[in-house]
Amino acid sequence: MGTSLTLNLAVDYGCFICTLCHRNEELLGHPDLQEMDPIKKVNHSLVSEWEAKAKAKLLENVQREVRQSLDKILQIEIGQEHCDPDEAYVGLYMDTIQCVGAKCNEAKKISSDLSDEVQDVCFQELLIFVRRYTAEQTEALGKKAEMDEPETIHFLKTLTTCKELKQYIQATGKAIKNPLVMEMLEMLENMEASTLSLLMDIVADMAESHLKKYFKSDRRRFCLCADIEQYFPKLPYAFDEQQRVMDEAYKVIVGLYFKHLIQSSQRKLKKCWPDIGETVTEDAELLHNTISDLAPGVQQQNHILLKVAEILHCNDIDAHKITAANMQKKCHTKSEDMKRLLQWKEHDPEDKGYDTPLAQNTLNTHEELAELLNVAPDATPSTCEDDQCLIQRSVSEHFPKPSTSDQNLNRHLEHVQEAVLHELKRLRPVLEPQGLMGFLIDCYHCQTFDHLHSLLQNTTSIQNCFALMNWVLHIYQRYLPGCGSF
Numbered sequence: 065m066g067t068s069l070t071l072n073l074a075v076d077y078g079c080f081i082c083t084l085c086h087r088n089e090e091l092l093g094h095p096d097l098q099e100m101d102p103i104k105k106v107n108h109s110l111v112s113e114w115e116a117k118a119k120a121k122l123l124e125n126v127q128r129e130v131r132q133s134l135d136k137i138l139q140i141e142i143g144q145e146h147c148d149p150d151e152a153y154v155g156l157y158m159d160t161i162q163c164v165g166a167k168c169n170e171a172k173k174i175s176s177d178l179s180d181e182v183q184d185v186c187f188q189e190l191l192i193f194v195r196r197y198t199a200e201q202t203e204a205l206g207k208k209a210e211m212d213e214p215e216t217i218h219f220l221k222t223l224t225t226c227k228e229l230k231q232y233i234q235a236t237g238k239a240i241k242n243p244l245v246m247e248m249l250e251m252l253e254n255m256e257a258s259t260l261s262l263l264m265d266i267v268a269d270m271a272e273s274h275l276k277k278y279f280k281s282d283r284r285r286f287c288l289c290a291d292i293e294q295y296f297p298k299l300p301y302a303f304d305e306q307q308r309v310m311d312e313a314y315k316v317i318v319g320l321y322f323k324h325l326i327q328s329s330q331r332k333l334k335k336c337w338p339d340i341g342e343t344v345t346e347d348a349e350l351l352h353n354t355i356s357d358l359a360p361g362v363q364q365q366n367h368i369l370l371k372v373a374e375i376l377h378c379n380d381i382d383a384h385k386i387t388a389a390n391m392q393k394k395c396h397t398k399s400e401d402m403k404r405l406l407q408w409k410e411h412d413p414e415d416k417g418y419d420t421p422l423a424q425n426t427l428n429t430h431e432e433l434a435e436l437l438n439v440a441p442d443a444t445p446s447t448c449e450d451d452q453c454l455i456q457r458s459v460s461e462h463f464p465k466p467s468t469s470d471q472n473l474n475r476h477l478e479h480v481q482e483a484v485l486h487e488l489k490r491l492r493p494v495l496e497p498q499g500l501m502g503f504l505i506d507c508y509h510c511q512t513f514d515h516l517h518s519l520l521q522n523t524t525s526i527q528n529c530f531a532l533m534n535w536v537l538h539i540y541q542r543y544l545p546g547c548g549s550f
Contacts, residue, residue, distance in 0.1 A: 119178070126167050127185050133163045134193040142200060150301040153221050157228040164190055168236070187237060187244055194229070194248045198255045202527075209262045216266065216295050216309075222259045223305040226252040250524075258527045260312065261472045267313040268320065268475065270295065275324045282336045286347045288317070289354040296358055303359075310359035316475075317351065318365050322401065325372070326408040341373025368401050375409055436494065438462065452503055455495075459507040462487075463515060473519070473528045477535045480515070484508050512540070 137159045144152060164186045171182035201222050208214045230252045237245040274288040292313070299306060330340060337343040348369035355362055433451055434440060437458035464476070464483045488505065495501045520532055 119181070122178075123181060123185050126171075126182055127189060130163060130167060130186050130189045131192070134160065134189060137163065138193065138196055138200070141197075142204075153217070153224070153299075153301050154228075156221075157225045157232075160190075160193065160229065161232050165232075165236070183236070187233075187248075190233075191244055191248050194251050197225075198251045201255060202258060205259060205262055209266055213295075214266055216263065217299065217302070219259050219263045219266075220299070220302045220305045220309065223256055223308070224302065226256045226259070227305070254525050254527070257525065260309065261474070261527070263309055264312055264316055264472050265474065266295070267316050271317045271320045275320055279324045279328045279333070286350060289350050292317075292354055293358065298358055307359040307362060310355050311362050311365075314351075314355050314362060314365040318348075318369060321347070321351075322368055322405075325369075326404055330408075339373075341376045344369050344372040368405065371402075372405065375405055436491070451498075451500060455500065455504050456507055459504070459511050463511050473523075473531045474535075477531070477539070480512070481539060484512070 137156065141156050167186055168179055168183045172179040205219060205222060208218055230249055233245055233248055233252075237248075270291055271288060274291060278286065278288070296306060296310065296313075325344065333340050348366040351369075352364060352366050434454055437454055439454055439458045439461060462483075464480050488508070491504060492501055495504055516532060516536065520529070523529060523532070
């Protein structure tokens with residue numbers, strides 16, 4: 065940044081104070097000064113008054129220069145269209161840290177007390193900068209995410225910048241007022257979360273677009289991996305962030321592949337996939353190899369897909385139970401996924417005989433309803449109210465729970481919508497003739513809003529609050545209340 069007026073003032077200020085306030089033996093020992101004894105004649109009140117004015121002037125200049133420098137850094141960032149070179153990728157956080165750190169380091173040469181005051185001023189300006197930066201980035205990345213082919217490097221750069229600024233603030237801001245530091249850290253963490261969420265939305269849209277065509281096409285060509293390589297090219301200077309992003313993307317893609325697989329007709333798949341299990345295994349291995357190449361050391365997430373062949377080729381129920389238990393223990397596979405895979409193996413989605421109670425559209429016993437709802441029957445059922453209790457328990461026990469590792473609220477809400485719609489469609493042929501369909505819908509209404517209330521209470525993000533409001537006003541009211549879409 066060069067030697068500034070502020071730093072010159074700081075040095076002059078320090079020298080002056082040192083000269084007046086400390087006995088310099090060489091100077092004060094001069095024979096001509098012995099009789100005068102200048103220390104006794106110093107007006108300490110004048111020195112203190114000047115010291116206060118000099119410090120105030122210094123802090124004023126520090127504040128002005130830091131604010132101007134940070135504003136210039138932000139303007140350069142806003143006007144930057146490309147960040148491919150590594151200098152452009154790291155420039156924002158490096159310039160910001162250098163701007164703030166230089167002033168603090170110079171002040172430290174004078175005194176630790178002055179350094180603390182300078183740092184406090186610098187961090188106040190850094191707080192303003194972080195507010196502006198996160199606001200600008202939220203808007204800019206939101207627009208980029210809506211493009212047909214967004215450049216993911218901008219999102220990776222934001223993740224890197226937030227991480228580096230957080231580390232600097234945590235390391236150097238220990239002497240600063242805690243609320244100021246905590247506010248900056250919270251804004252940067254929220255920026256990271258929203259950036260990662262936007263990236264996962266991009267990944268999900270890309271994967272959905274490909275997988276919808278893939279599972280309906282007669283051609284056997286899994287092109288999704290090529291799209292992943294195009295969206296996330298290898299960048300040596302973005303290694304850590306790419307690793308983090310690819311780990312999350314891996315989960316999203318496997319989940320979507322699995323969803324499309326079990327929603328597909330096995331009979332139709334066999335027309336272009338002679339061996340479904342072998343094809344899924346090949347796709348799962350290609351996906352893992354692609355992501356591992358882009359992010360070496362990424363955790364393997366394709367376990368459920370690698371078990372498809374084994375499940376389809378094995379008819380031993382006990383063996384299935386052992387496989388499911390091992391996967392849950394070693395691979396952290398959800399029990400619900402294994403259950404859905406086994407159900408898909410036994411019952412083709414387009415098989416007219418799928419689920420006998422639904423095919424008959426009749427329920428003869430309380431136990432049959434309990435089995436249909438996948439809950440334990442009451443001990444002594446006797447009235448219609450007991451059937452309603454079963455429905456209430458089923459809705460409560462099987463309502464989708466948000467994953468603790470998933471920061472994407474929109475994907476969770478989409479999962480809630482899909483799960484509720486699926487259950488209403490599945491149960492309507494049986495419960496409607498029994499006069500229980502309206503009660504089921506009411507239960508889902510109540511459970512949905514209990515769940516929304518819980519999500520709202522636990523969220524600290526403005527973006528998540530907007531997402532909840534948008535879902536209730538524009539999604540929930542369109543699809544759930546009237547049940548006309550079911």
